[in-house]
Amino acid sequence: MFFHIVLERNMQLHPRFFGRNLRENLVSKLMKDVEGTCSGRHGFVVAITGIESVGKGLIRDGTAFVTFPVKYQCVVFRPFKGEILEAVVTLVNKMGFFAEAGPVQIFVSKHLIPDDMEFQAGDMPNYTTSDGSVKIQKECEVRLKIIGTRVDATEIFCVGTIKDDFLGVINDPAAAA
Amino acid sequence: MDNKGPVQKTVVLEPFIKLVRLLARAFYDDYTTKSDNQPRTARSDNRGIAVVVLDELTRKQWVREEDLAKELKLHAKQLRKIIRHFEEQNLIMRDHRKETAKGAKMYSVAVAATTGGRAEDKVKFHTHSYCCLNYPQIYDIVRYKLHRMKKKLKDELEDRNTVQEYGCPNCQRKYNALDALRLISMEDDAFHCENCNSELVVECNKLTSEEVADGDDNARKRRREKLRDMLQKMEVQIKPLMDQINRVKDLPVPDFGSLIAWEARAAIAARENGELNPNDPLRSQGGYGSTPMPFLGETKVEVNLGEGKEDVKSNGGDSSLKVLPPWMIKQGMNLTEEQRGEMRQEAKVDVGSSKLSDDKKSAMEGGDEKDLLKDEYFKAYYAALIQQQQELAQKQREEETGGEVGAPDNELASTSPNRQVGMKSKREEEEDVEWEEEAPPVAVGGNGNYKVDLNVEAEASGGEEEEEEDIDWEEG
Numbered sequence: 001m002f003f004h005i006v007l008e009r010n011m012q013l014h015p016r017f018f019g020r021n022l023r024e025n026l027v028s029k030l031m032k033d034v035e036g037t038c039s040g041r042h043g044f045v046v047a048i049t050g051i052e053s054v055g056k057g058l059i060r061d062g063t064a065f066v067t068f069p070v071k072y073q074c075v076v077f078r079p080f081k082g083e084i085l086e087a088v089v090t091l092v093n094k095m096g097f098f099a100e101a102g103p104v105q106i107f108v109s110k111h112l113i114p115d116d117m118e119f120q121a122g123d124m125p126n127y128t129t130s131d132g133s134v135k136i137q138k139e140c141e142v143r144l145k146i147i148g149t150r151v152d153a154t155e156i157f158c159v160g161t162i163k164d165d166f167l168g169v170i171n172d173p174a175a176a177a
Numbered sequence: 178m179d180n181k182g183p184v185q186k187t188v189v190l191e192p193f194i195k196l197v198r199l200l201a202r203a204f205y206d207d208y209t210t211k212s213d214n215q216p217r218t219a220r221s222d223n224r225g226i227a228v229v230v231l232d233e234l235t236r237k238q239w240v241r242e243e244d245l246a247k248e249l250k251l252h253a254k255q256l257r258k259i260i261r262h263f264e265e266q267n268l269i270m271r272d273h274r275k276e277t278a279k280g281a282k283m284y285s286v287a288v289a290a291t292t293g294g295r296a297e298d299k300v301k302f303h304t305h306s307y308c309c310l311n312y313p314q315i316y317d318i319v320r321y322k323l324h325r326m327k328k329k330l331k332d333e334l335e336d337r338n339t340v341q342e343y344g345c346p347n348c349q350r351k352y353n354a355l356d357a358l359r360l361i362s363m364e365d366d367a368f369h370c371e372n373c374n375s376e377l378v379v380e381c382n383k384l385t386s387e388e389v390a391d392g393d394d395n396a397r398k399r400r401r402e403k404l405r406d407m408l409q410k411m412e413v414q415i416k417p418l419m420d421q422i423n424r425v426k427d428l429p430v431p432d433f434g435s436l437i438a439w440e441a442r443a444a445i446a447a448r449e450n451g452e453l454n455p456n457d458p459l460r461s462q463g464g465y466g467s468t469p470m471p472f473l474g475e476t477k478v479e480v481n482l483g484e485g486k487e488d489v490k491s492n493g494g495d496s497s498l499k500v501l502p503p504w505m506i507k508q509g510m511n512l513t514e515e516q517r518g519e520m521r522q523e524a525k526v527d528v529g530s531s532k533l534s535d536d537k538k539s540a541m542e543g544g545d546e547k548d549l550l551k552d553e554y555f556k557a558y559y560a561a562l563i564q565q566q567q568e569l570a571q572k573q574r575e576e577e578t579g580g581e582v583g584a585p586d587n588e589l590a591s592t593s594p595n596r597q598v599g600m601k602s603k604r605e606e607e608e609d610v611e612w613e614e615e616a617p618p619v620a621v622g623g624n625g626n627y628k629v630d631l632n633v634e635a636e637a638s639g640g641e642e643e644e645e646e647d648i649d650w651e652e653g
């Protein structure tokens with residue numbers, strides 16, 4: 001799920017960036033530092049949408065760096081148990097398959113794939129129904145439900161299922177081609 | 178003061194009691210207070226005790242746990258353990274309080290009011306615990322329990338929402354699907370143990386974990402068979418419970434409220450029922466008018482008096498709510514009279530009218546079996562009274578028409594204007610139709626009747642003009 005929240009961060013800036021463009025430099029550095037990171041608490045920071053405030057800079061002892069407390073608005077993405085996501089399959093093996101929904105990785109184990117889908121080993125490993133109408137392989141898009149999340153300090157990993165109504169393959173570029 | 182009245186009057190308790198009994202037998206019949214490591218002999222086997230406790234609780238409302246233990250011939254400690262268990266299950270409300278003599282009295286009054294029996298009188302000043310079945314909660318709890326059971330079995334059956342577990346055959350280390358990212362190896366597609374790098378195998382799930390299935394189809398099929406069987410059995414076994422829940426679904430749920438609220442309500446109910454209860458703490462607090470509680474009761478009486486009039490006017494809405502025993506009105510009115518010593522005349526008038534309205538009211542709802550006898554008595558009394566008054570009025574009218582019009586020496590006539598005013602204002606309040614019905618006897622007889630009534634009081638005040646009007650009206 002996406003959230004628009006305000007976060008705070010202490011930015012250290014080298015004196016060579018001081019001057020007329022101090023603020024721009026600060027913001028660009030913040031974007032570089034923060035966007036794409038993941039915190040267990042808030043999830044993945046997708047994008048910074050604005051700066052709330054830049055506090056007074058504090059010169060660090062011993063170094064020339066100056067610390068600015070910056071409050072910024074950002075969009076974060078935090079997956080939850082029970083959430084429905086659309087993801088792209090990245091890897092298929094006999095234990096199940098891995099998929100990615102933006103920054104988050106999701107594993108769907110074999111027993112959470114519908115029973116009528118069988119694993120086909122080979123050049124392009126895939127799960128296929130007995131009549132061959134549905135095929136899950138690398139690069140195809142699936143809709144899945146998250147049934148478990150592991151949230152560490154710096155990463156989030158999810159386990160999903162496609163064994164429910166309206167879940168499964170939604171678009172297969174390989175089949176379309 | 179909330180005048181909802183005793184709960185059991187408006188709410189049918191029976192289906193809920195049945196629900197609780199079914200619940201007890203479905204889920205708690207093998208509950209035992211013994212821990213598992215103790216050897217279980219035939220004598221100490223107390224399975225089913227929980228059912229007995231729950232059954233007993235369905236026959237009570239709030240009950241002191243000591244009393245309950247005594248009745249069940251259980252040790253208090255044992256009972257407390259069971260009760261605590263049920264409290265954890267949210268089936269039971271409990272209340273603990275340090276008992277004073279007054280508190281104990283309140284409880285015994287409440288018990289006497291609700292059961293008709295009498296509670297134990299000799300109470301020590303200890304902390305006492307009370308418990309009561311929490312019917313609104315029980316309904317939800319049962320549904321939730323069943324829902325969870327079914328969902329668990331169904332999920333298990335469909336392998337839904339279970340995080341797959343993996344085990345290492347070498348070092349017995351366990352993993353689950355959330356570790357998948359770390360376990361996947363680049364060489365082949367399998368998961369590998371972080372310790373010994375041997376290939377992990379799928380562990381099968383909890384409910385049927387006797388054989389570690391290696392995920393092969395046969396084991397899986399067998400497991401599914403078993404689960405389906407279980408689900409079916411469960412459906413059959415909880416069928417009566419489900420039926421009862423469906424039956425109870427749309428019924429109003431009995432709610433006894435907290436212990437204090439329950440006691441207060443029971444005490445009020447007891448007083449309304451007219452049981453002269455010497456234990457009644459509200460009553461034994463002192464004379465009327467000296468303490469706030471009787472005063473509150475008095476104000477209530479006045480309010481109900483007004484409602485009673487409305488009741489007469491509207492000719493029978495739901496009169497059950499507004500029933501007031503005549504003795505109560507009388508007491509209240511006596512009190513008013515005493516309080517306003519100088520306004521005695523008015524008070525007396527009020528008494529008369531209230532009596533009248535009460536009479537009508539009681540005539541209207543003769544179905545009340547409790548007060549039937551009393552009503553009969555009052556009816557007879559009022560009938561006699563009215564008759565007598567009518568006779569008097571007749572006689573008086575004869576006198577009036579025969580003698581001088583508006584003779585000042587006639588006390589009856591001089592008091593009449595007051596009554597006249599009162600009657601007139603009352604008539605304005607009430608609907609014409611109503612008056613038409615009552616008109617012939619009351620307008621004539623009633624008028625006279627109050628003259629007589631006031632005559633007894635022998636207090637005269639009133640202007641001549643009004644008197645003239647009165648007579649004009651009577652003649653024309």
